[in-house]
Amino acid sequence: MSGSEKHRDLRFVVIGAGMAGILSGIKLQEAGHRNVTIYEKADRIGGTWRENTYPGLTCDVPSHSYTYSFEPNPDWSRYLPPGAEIQDYFERTTRKYGVDKLIRFNEEIVSCEYRHGRWHIETRNGTRDEADVVIAATGVLHVPRYPDIDGIDDFEGAIFHTSRWDHSVPLDDRRIGVIGTGSTGVQIVSALSTRVKKLVHFQRTPQWIMPVENPEFTEEQKEAFRNDPELLKYMQNEPQYLANVERFTNAIVEPDSPAMEEIETIVRDYLENSVRDPELREKLRPSYRAACKRLIFSPDFYEAVQRPAVEVELGGIDRIEAKGVRMKDGTLHELDVIALATGFKADQFMRPMNVVGRHGVELNEVWGDTPRAYLSISIPDFPNLFMLNGPNGPVGNFSLIDIAEHQWHYVSQLIARLERGECAEICATHEALEQFDRDRIAAAKKTIFGSGCQSWYLDARGVPATWPWTQERFYQAMAEPDYTAYELVTRPGSSVESPRQEEVL
Known part of the structure; x- marks a missing residue:
């Protein structure tokens, strides 16, 4: 857009300096906006990669695919990126694009x-x-969920949520309990299985594990990436990975498809061929279909749980006592450290901040226990507020960076209408959200996520809350807004025409 086409000098506030907030800062500056502030509640950037520092932390998206499309990184150490390297990547990118100058740290927005x-x-x-425009880049998984276990405050050893890892606590040759079997719990067990005196992995439900290799990149490979931009771009869009993503997203939508059958065969064979002890194998065998819960990718979990120091405990926990964890059958596991790999409250998004839209409409009341947003981006009665990775987006289906970039492409077109003065306010209509939600819920119930297991994908009603359609449909939806789904409001005296015009009185 040329300077002559701009009519309004918009003021932007971005909430959060994680992956999506950094992207917002980069893209706003790239579009010529200079009146931008990013508020970050912590003392540095990074979001989930800042807060999670537990042993074994790894992303399950390949390193080169887990980068901004415009900022490849030739220096990843492994095929799957370690958490510390991801944090370093975001810090370098923030400085390179001058986003650090936009951020106000230790400033948690409450209202x-x-x-x-x-x-x-x-x-x-x-x-x-x-601000004229607010970009909510608060992330999905940032409010820790603590388990409801009696006696949790009675433990005499060290106990902490995995996103609040206490690195002052020694781990070598200690007795450690890990409560939780998601990706975090699996990664911690793999990382600590050779270091501990005893490790008990407390499982409420076992998980299907997808095998994946995680080789190191050699110095020769990294040098080739540095010297060959085309090779580096190829690695960002590596065909086999993209084919696997397409297979997986299509399988989610069609649980009885050959693609899902192939996935189920792979994870079942991996379990059968990897775990020698029949009793342990059955402890690790889920009773639900593969991908009903988020698939876990691991190169070595089955190897780790078969080590002598590791025990898998499938019985229910009765309570936590001063010396350890008491099971419902009376068994006491004496421990020095307990790590709570119990996940996050996936329905928070912008909360706990108090967000109030037009006419005093409060977001907490609008959402209740079921957050909703049109295309995961816009909420009726909350004009000029746009979310990245908001409710009902394709979390868990493919790279969140890829999702955020497509969402920004969409949001930037809404911002452009405000900037050109074509409207003063823009937000989704109630009718558009209701229709989107009806369609989404009907489709979600048919996905593999709705096939009969408990997971953080489910909302308070038991309906999968994530994007229920294909990756291609998401890309198409993000290509260009359908402005008939939006309320475009002009102020009194405006001569600007818009598809949906309403005077603000």
């Missing part, structure tokens, strides 16, 4: 209220700000 055509913002420190 965001729309009044008189602008968003009025207040932080916990008392800072006040105003």
Whole structure:
């Protein structure tokens, strides 16, 4: 857009300096916007990669695919990126694109209220700000979920949530309990299985494991990536990985498809061929279909749980005591450290901040226990507020960076209408959200996520809350907004025409 086409100098506030917030800062500057502030509640950037530092932390998206499309990284150490390297990548990228100059750290937004055509913002420190546009890049999994286990405060050893890992606590030759069997629990067990005196992995339900190799990149390979931009771009869009993503996303939508049958065969054979002890093998065998819960990718979990120091405990936990974990059958596992790999509250998004839209409409009341947003981006009555990786997006289906970039392409077109003065307010209509939600729920119930297991994908009603269609449909939806799904409001005296016009009184 040329300078002559711009009509409004918009003020932007971005909430969160994780992956999506950094992307927002880069793209806003790239589009020529200079009036931008990013508020970050912590003392540095990174989001989930800042907060999670547990042993074995690894992303299950290949390294080169887990980068911004415009900022490849030739220096990854392994096929699957370690968490510390991801954090370093985001920190370098933030400095390179000057996003660090936009960020105000240690500023947690507690209130965001729309009044008189602008968003009025207040932080916990008392800072006040105003914005024409708010980008909510708060992330999905950032509020830890603690288990409801009696006696959790009675333990005399060290106990902490895995996203609050206490690195002052020694681990070598200690007795460690890991509660939780998602990707985090699996990675911790793999990382600690050779270091501990005893490790008990407490499983409520076992998980299907997808085998994956995680080789190191040689110095020769990294040098080739540095010297050959085309090779580096190829690695970002490696055909086999893209084919696997397409297979997986199609399989989710069609649980009885050959693609899902192939996935189920792979994970079943991996279990059968990897675990020698029949009793342990049955402890590790899920009773639900593969991919009903989020598939776990691991090169070595089955190897780790067969080591002498590791025990898999499938019985129910009765309580936590001073010396360890007491099972319902009376067994006491004496422990020095307990790691709570119990996940996050997946329905929080912008919460716990108090977000108030037009006419005093409160987001907490609108959402209740079931967050919703049109195409995961816009909420009726909350104008000029756009979410990245919001409710009902394709979390768990493919790379969140890829998702955020496509969503930004969509959001940037909404922003452009505000900037050109074609409207003063824009948000999804109630009718559009209701229709989207009806279609989404009907499709979600038919996906593999709705095939009969408990997972963090399910909302309070038991309906899968994630994107229920193919990757290609998501790309098509993000290509260009359907403005008939939006309420475009002009102020009194405006001569600008818009597809849906309403005077603000």
